[in-house]
Amino acid sequence: MKAxxxxxxxxxSTKEEAWRYTPVDEIVSRLAAAATMPATxxxxxxxxVDALAGDHGGPRLVFVNGVYDADLSDHDNVPAGLWxxxxxxxxxxxxxxxxxxxxxxxxxxxLARNHADGHDSAVVVVDPGVRIDVPxxxxxxxxxxxxxxxxxxxxxxxxxxxxxxxSGSRIALIQTYCGLDGRAVTNxxxxxxxxxxxxVDHCRVQTESTAATHIGHTRIEQEEGSRLRMISVTxxxxxxxxxxxxxxxxxxxxxxxxxxxxTTGRQRHDTVVTVDHAASRCASTQRFTGVIDDHGRGxxxxxxxxxxxxxxxxxxxxxxxxxxxxxAEADTRPWLQILADDVRCTHGATVGRLDDDALFYLxxxxxxxxxxxxxxxxxxIRDVTDAIPHPSLRTHVAAIIxxxxxxxxxxxxxxx
Amino acid sequence: MLHIANLRASxxxxxxxxxxxxxxxxxxxxAIMGPNGAGKSTLANVLAGRDxxxxxxxxxxEGVDLLALAPEDRAAVGVFLAFQHPVEIPGVGNMYFxxxxxxVVRAKRGLPEIGAMDFLGVAKEHMARLEMDPAFLSRSVNAxxxxxxxxxxxxxxxxxxxxxxxxxxxxxxxLDIDALRIVAQGIERLRSPDRSMLIxxxxxxxxxxxxxxxxxxxxGGRIVRSGDHHLAAELEANGYTSTLAAVPA
Numbered sequence: 001m002k003a004x005x006x007x008x009x010x011x012x013s014t015k016e017e018a019w020r021y022t023p024v025d026e027i028v029s030r031l032a033a034a035a036t037m038p039a040t041x042x043x044x045x046x047x048x049v050d051a052l053a054g055d056h057g058g059p060r061l062v063f064v065n066g067v068y069d070a071d072l073s074d075h076d077n078v079p080a081g082l083w084x085x086x087x088x089x090x091x092x093x094x095x096x097x098x099x100x101x102x103x104x105x106x107x108x109x110x111l112a113r114n115h116a117d118g119h120d121s122a123v124v125v126v127d128p129g130v131r132i133d134v135p136x137x138x139x140x141x142x143x144x145x146x147x148x149x150x151x152x153x154x155x156x157x158x159x160x161x162x163x164x165x166x167s168g169s170r171i172a173l174i175q176t177y178c179g180l181d182g183r184a185v186t187n188x189x190x191x192x193x194x195x196x197x198x199x200v201d202h203c204r205v206q207t208e209s210t211a212a213t214h215i216g217h218t219r220i221e222q223e224e225g226s227r228l229r230m231i232s233v234t235x236x237x238x239x240x241x242x243x244x245x246x247x248x249x250x251x252x253x254x255x256x257x258x259x260x261x262x263t264t265g266r267q268r269h270d271t272v273v274t275v276d277h278a279a280s281r282c283a284s285t286q287r288f289t290g291v292i293d294d295h296g297r298g299x300x301x302x303x304x305x306x307x308x309x310x311x312x313x314x315x316x317x318x319x320x321x322x323x324x325x326x327x328a329e330a331d332t333r334p335w336l337q338i339l340a341d342d343v344r345c346t347h348g349a350t351v352g353r354l355d356d357d358a359l360f361y362l363x364x365x366x367x368x369x370x371x372x373x374x375x376x377x378x379x380x381i382r383d384v385t386d387a388i389p390h391p392s393l394r395t396h397v398a399a400i401i402x403x404x405x406x407x408x409x410x411x412x413x414x415x416x
Numbered sequence: 417m418l419h420i421a422n423l424r425a426s427x428x429x430x431x432x433x434x435x436x437x438x439x440x441x442x443x444x445x446x447a448i449m450g451p452n453g454a455g456k457s458t459l460a461n462v463l464a465g466r467d468x469x470x471x472x473x474x475x476x477x478e479g480v481d482l483l484a485l486a487p488e489d490r491a492a493v494g495v496f497l498a499f500q501h502p503v504e505i506p507g508v509g510n511m512y513f514x515x516x517x518x519x520v521v522r523a524k525r526g527l528p529e530i531g532a533m534d535f536l537g538v539a540k541e542h543m544a545r546l547e548m549d550p551a552f553l554s555r556s557v558n559a560x561x562x563x564x565x566x567x568x569x570x571x572x573x574x575x576x577x578x579x580x581x582x583x584x585x586x587x588x589x590x591l592d593i594d595a596l597r598i599v600a601q602g603i604e605r606l607r608s609p610d611r612s613m614l615i616x617x618x619x620x621x622x623x624x625x626x627x628x629x630x631x632x633x634x635x636g637g638r639i640v641r642s643g644d645h646h647l648a649a650e651l652e653a654n655g656y657t658s659t660l661a662a663v664p665a
Contacts, residue, residue, distance in 0.1 A: 292647075360465075
């Protein structure tokens, strides 16, 4: 792969810390074998998008197999100060933000391929000083062709999203990566710039088919006094990697990263987080949770970097795992590079099973075993699901988690 | 109603219950007392279906073999255990938990589901009698509750679930005098001709408020002496060792 400067960029190696748990060779061979679907003729209807991604009330941009679908999208009447659409150089606004791609550089072969081969890029721009009340929803649907002549090969897409939030603005974003049954490879990149004193609430929900391969990279650039909260939910995919890189460039920025992976069957879910404190008085929290059943494997690598010369850094990280079967595996690895003195930093990790005493307590009150397990699993991940600020998304995610885990569906609104 | 014959239970190779016999008829309240390690809590746990014990013998409730049932099915036929140490379950709301339990048990008894508003009304009535703040409903199950609050929450659950056989495992332990009175009154209110109770206690104090029909002494995994409520007074006055020594086995 060639990078922007023309140099050849290789796929990463599992010798690199950030790729240690990911089966890179397998992903690369799946990428090589996958085929790009033609831009037309998909069978995705509005009802399908509603069912897979939910309708959360705001503007919605929908991409099918990496290609923008105007019929499925709704972003004609957006609030003043908000622009969303495609990265089309003919559009002045978008052009300005393709310049943002200056911070959206490829750091590995997967990103280089995303930038080189992606069809359409979603762009969301918020002008300075604007507060947007409705969430902007960017939906990527993988729709493999299971019947045609391509039935034997996986469908590939390279979704790319660029989000630029102006100074003092506030916005909520929802990104959904979902899909129809079948084999698909999604190689996704997202870049978010959070301007000075801007606030972003970002939910990333990945519910692709269990035959899908997902490589996701989210790069977040935060300026002075900005606040970002990201909730990431990883449920789908056979092999799925969710990388989040946060760069705190300006002082007094705050970052809260919350995530859950619900892993079962033979799924592999890797979460790789880096928070880079390059400015003083920034605060970051990483709270990641895994629920792993059957032969699933979940991993979490969380890196905290505190640059020399910074002061009053507050950085916290926790990773809790619930392992539900003897064959399930959870790997967790903190990775701290503290290069300054004035730092308050904590990290902790746990791997545990369901509490037998709690299970017996619930069952002794008449609650069947399955439902008791569901209640306890739901309680374990409530920290994450409760953090989702949109009730419709909260309900949507709870239903998908329940279905994926063979759990009894419970409405989180009722569990309060 | 409850018939226990030659009940044996061991855990990790250690025998705890060693041929226990006990019959409780409908409407009767039986108290079981005994020194530490006698097997009192094991009896309660084995009847409610806790895992981990190797159990043999007989325990039937209205002819149904309890030992063959999962804990939730025992609850459905009307068995309720008030825990000695109620479990804290952060993240599961008390109201959600309680309403789920009530509705599951109602469904198994062929009764219609109780709606949220009706449930809330009934729960608040019971809570008022137990001098519990309704705010406990919106908290997680037992999480951060004081010892007394947990025990009241047990009695609340018992009141809502309306069991046929209530087993109270040291419900009085750790309570101050006021809490003991409230809990005792809660138990006494549930006394009824079609509900049997098995009260496990260390202290005869509770039995002043909830007078049992029978008192049994459990020692070495079996019942070694039975009597009426006067036996509790005798134990209080003389202690287990001399009370048991005074009577030839």
